[in-house]
Amino acid sequence: MIRQLADSPTRRIYTPNIQMDAEHAPGPDDTASDATESTQSVDSAESLAESTPRLGVSLAAATVAALVLLPLIWLVRLAFDVGLSEALALSLRPQTLEVFANSAALVVAVTAASILVGVPLAYLTVRTDLPFRRFWTVAVSLPLVIPSYIGAFAFVTAFGPQGALQRLLEPLGVQSLPRLYGLGGATLVLTLYTYPYVYITTRAALKSMDTTLVEAARTLRHTRWEAFRRVTLPQIRPAVAAGSLLVALYTLSDFGTPAIMRFDAFTRVIFVEFNAFGRDFAALLSLQLVAVTLLILAAESRIRGDEQVYGGGRATDRVRLGRWKLPALGLCGSVAGLALVVPLAVLGTWFFRGASDVGSETLAFDISYVLNSVGVAAATAAVAAVFAFPVAYIAAHHRGKVATLTERATYVGYAVPGVVIGLALVYLGTSYAQPIYQTLYLLVFAYVVRFLPQAVGSLRASFLRVDPKLPEAARTLGRTPSGAFRSVTLPLVAPGLFGGMALVFLTTMKELPATLFLAPTGFETLVTRVWSAYSQGYFGRAAVPALILLAVSGLSMLVIVSQEGYDVK
């Protein structure tokens, strides 16, 4: 059904916003390959939307929002244990304010850099005749699956003042490389591992764009750049904003990367408190992080602007790169090279060095790690899809405050460090849900709390791109509201849903802190294996599970891509 629709003209016109792939290749064959039942159903007549089960959906959305906000209860409860004066003193002391400013700078820098990397890559892989386009499409999205602390470690090892590169260059008289540490280094590493959020969302928007508009602009003697700025940019702005939001919140909540890059971020203060068993202070600081998150969410709401564009449409020939081909390949190659090859090479070096792995035989590889990883990630993607549906639907169809708040609420869990969410669920689990504590149920729930917004954002954008006239038309043809939803809306948002699920799947594959707290004892995943080896300094042993993590994730990407009817031409 979905497949059929994917090729139908209807879908070509109303392509949802976020999808991994569903290439609109120009060409004679796919103009009207098969007019399907949905197109037909659109053609008959009757009346429409008022009977949609709005109340049920609203209730479902509210329930989801309440569920994913549950962990905050623990934070608030603990934070109250801190006396008011102490709380103020801690919050306002110069060091807190300084790391606060540091975090803000990092968030701004990483977000800006991710846009500068992600948008051009999306444009190149969607709109141009870039050689090996399909390969690059997958390759440049893969950095998403590398835990950023692994990336950071690899960069320090390779490009540190006396790292591997310096040792290579030593015969040439290079005594020391410029320091990679600090804001610059942290920005570089975080950008390389988070830009795919922008890349993926932007790609989807570019695909569904009506490119005849660009041509119109060109015939009006706009240069290519002007056409991009005045036509393309406004159309993809909401998608870029959605991706940037994920980047910004990820950066805000990341522990490992700033620590390894020796940059003092706000999360470090939380980390220090937790290590000194000051859980109450850690909770208080986490709430401050939540407050910042709310600010960022509000900012993004303003930037993304009016999204009610049911646009999309005909895609014409790809832009010929001509003499820009080499620079374009250079960009793709250097991004993928830095983000993928550097960590793999570093882990590989350690793998072959081998001798340091005395006593690490227990870290030998087992196929169950792969199955466990893929299993929980797939389950999480499925649950996140179900949870995201009512929230995204309400958010897309209602402009009201409640709908907006419901949707924004799902982002909070994403912006709180995983260790905090993990402990909050330890509390809720042992206090109120003992039977499911340290079972896969609670683990999957924890993942959903952390990653739901990735599915919500993607799906919401898809709903926005469905012209309400279509389900209405189906209703006029005698479909029940749910029938119209099933046969018209659902197929139209399916690619966006897949895209969202893919993001959730990939990020769940690499989630660590909540896994360590909440997985059933003895339940090992690829990423817990990477951590076990890495945290004890057995980097060689980390190479194998890290490589497999990358391979499995890459395969999953290919599956997703083929699911969405990627054209192989």
Next chain:
Amino acid sequence: MERNDTRRLSRRRLVAAGVTAGITGLAGCNDILGSGSGGGGTDNSSQSIGQIGSGRSPFGDRSIEGGTSMAAMPALSGELTVYSGRGEALVGELVGFIDDLYDDFSVQVRYAGSSDLVNQILTEGDGSPADVFYSVNAGSLGTLAEEGRTSALPDDVLELVRDEFQDPDGQWTGTSGRARTIPYNTDQWSESDIPTDISAFPDTERFADEVGWAPTYGSFQAFVTAMRVLRGDEETRQWLQGMLDLGVQEYSDEFLVCQAIADGEISVGFANHYYIQRILAGRGQETPLATAFTNGDAGSIFNVAGACTLNTSDKQELGANFVRHLLSAEAQDYFARETFEYPLVSGVDPVGDLPRIDELNPPQGIDLTELADLEATVDLMRDVGVL
């Protein structure tokens, strides 16, 4: 060939241990060996308990000497949940060995960071599934004891280890030790360049921008705590400030500190002794990295990894007997060979060119539980701007 010899040797020792432990011990031993090896003869059974792993270490072969064999310890049976702050790479083989030794014993281990697990146990409250907590440091154990979450270990477990390496109230015991050391780059300094007094470091101008530390790391915070106990808050504050003024370089953990020293990125630092050994084992003995010690001050404290049983567990006896196994001759030898730590049971020596435990010169007048007071330390470090 060598391997067989080692085995035979350890079997002889094992038998000797069984004999000295008396008839019951020997009977227990036979019982264990019979079931552990799947009903094999005596030859098989000797394989199931000799040395854990290969018996090799990067610093040369060795065999078990001294201590009480697992064979002379009460058999384990039932299911046990251990929260381990010690990594699987370090202790997984040991735990697996104990698990395999008994047919009707199975142990589930949850591996995570020690302080994360303490937070987890405290947050879990009465609902904690953990029976035993195995920690990388005394501070985490002390925190759990202070919060009233531990139960006293039996005297015959406690007496295996010297008093100074365990809780005075018997709430936890050390299982292996680590010394605070000064790793330095031998291309840049000789041992005599390294001050033997920790308080001399801030004034050592030649170390400007050359010193590395990891202030967020628990062992470092324990070291600062020791300095507070020994010299008072004010002197500690001045020391920290002095190090900042000297241009100390911050790293996220002490392995990275040692790696940076071996690379020549910096040339001296503060770290636990085994990080140095691990890098030497990995890169070879010619690596320009060596160990120095300060003399009888906070810079040379001796901390322990250890274990406790949790009072919310309904398997007190099994838990205590598991801890006992961590103090067996086999386990102590394993720590020395595989994790490069100091065995705590007398008669088992450390590896490499490390001084023996009696030759170390840790400060007097401080006990390990005092190192648990991290909160005041963190406050102080934060005040100075180190954290």
